[in-house]
Amino acid sequence: MCALCGVLAAEQHWSDPASRPSVFDNRRLPPTRRQERLGRIALANRVLALFRLKLTDWQGQRFMLANQTGQTEMVEHLIALWPTAQLLAKRPCDPLDPDLVDYLKQNL
């Protein structure tokens, strides 16, 4: 828990390497936790751009997700990211949507 604001530490997501050191410590040149987190945010933002959304870090514990009107939601981890994104984008965030797939391929 954060001693200043009383926020409980965020739960870890299955894809967060920090949650499974026995698996991911085997990596050659493992990045730091912060590098990993920033890399995840950067990658997520390339997908979220199609929905006019932006993800930012919040104290290394959670994320902030905002739309272009400034509406902002706090996101605990990736499980909560996509439902929140749908809420802010006001449309489904479907990775199988052919338009999304084409957009990603064109914006490599």
Add this chain to the structure above:
Amino acid sequence: MAPYEELIPVNLLTGSLGSGKTSLLQRLLSSPQLANTAVLMNEFGEIGLDHLLLESVEDELVVLQTGCVCCTIRGELSSAIRDLYDRRQRGQIPAFERLAIETTGLADPAPIVFTLTAEPVLRHHFRLGNVITTVDAVNGEQQLGANPETAKQVAVADRVVLTKSDIAEAGGVARLKAQLMRLNPAAPIIDAQSQPIEPNTLMANDVYDPASKSEEVRRWLAAEAKTGRAQSGQDLGASRHDAEIGTFCATFDVPLDWTAFGLWLSMLLNCHGEKVLRVKGILEVGGMPGPVVIHGVQHIVHPPVHLERWPSDDHRSRIVFIVRGLEREAIERSLAAFNGLANPSDLAVPAG
């Protein structure tokens, strides 16, 4: 928190009413290997279980805000397991090393899986072990057709136990086995009448057991190869009963970026989790010396597992999906595009 592998494994025993769940449990619990197993039952049937640690569970669903049908906490189940654990810790009951939960015949296994993986106390002490589904050889075909939950119970199973084959018509048994293999090729089908009921094979050998994880993954891949052959021959031919449920294997030739994969699978399961009954895969992850094994049920993905070495010379990433109404090509194209974001130079192309 203890390493995931050291948490108490929980086996789910599911299957239609009268499909022989309690008889199977009775046979399993008579084995000394399962002497330290606690049992929770949704209902007490006609067959009496004489077991030291036997408790009942009343049905109560707690639907989470914004949750779907599979993401519900089974309130009473959660309380029953917490109570068992509490008494174990206080020394009031023996320190059980495994928990078996027998569900009602119509139970959807997904909320039970979700309860174990999402309930804050339980997930620090318990982990999901094998899901065992019993299918009655006499009525199985009819039940798979009449009751979607039966097909779902088979689709999420790690082991399928066929019961009453001695009193069923031989042709019907063969048809039922073929149907079960189509629904879930990775789950071995054990005939309770003609094959030994081996507690370790059914309950203990899972992907988190250090001794058996490589063998378990090798078996998935053998099933995947079989599925691949059936697909290439256009012979996944779903019957009228399981028309919507299909199995396919997505294969990738280039290493996958773990971050891109995590984003993609989270997004896929958020949008289509109810259609993804089961996902199992072995991945070549960039920067990892050995493969990473992933598996999940609907919206729930279990912690990944690392293997020291590949089970065969084939080092491609392979992900087996058991789905309702999703297409392989769409999934492969989408994952390839996400992976390309992280590795534009070696854009993952489906192996095809």
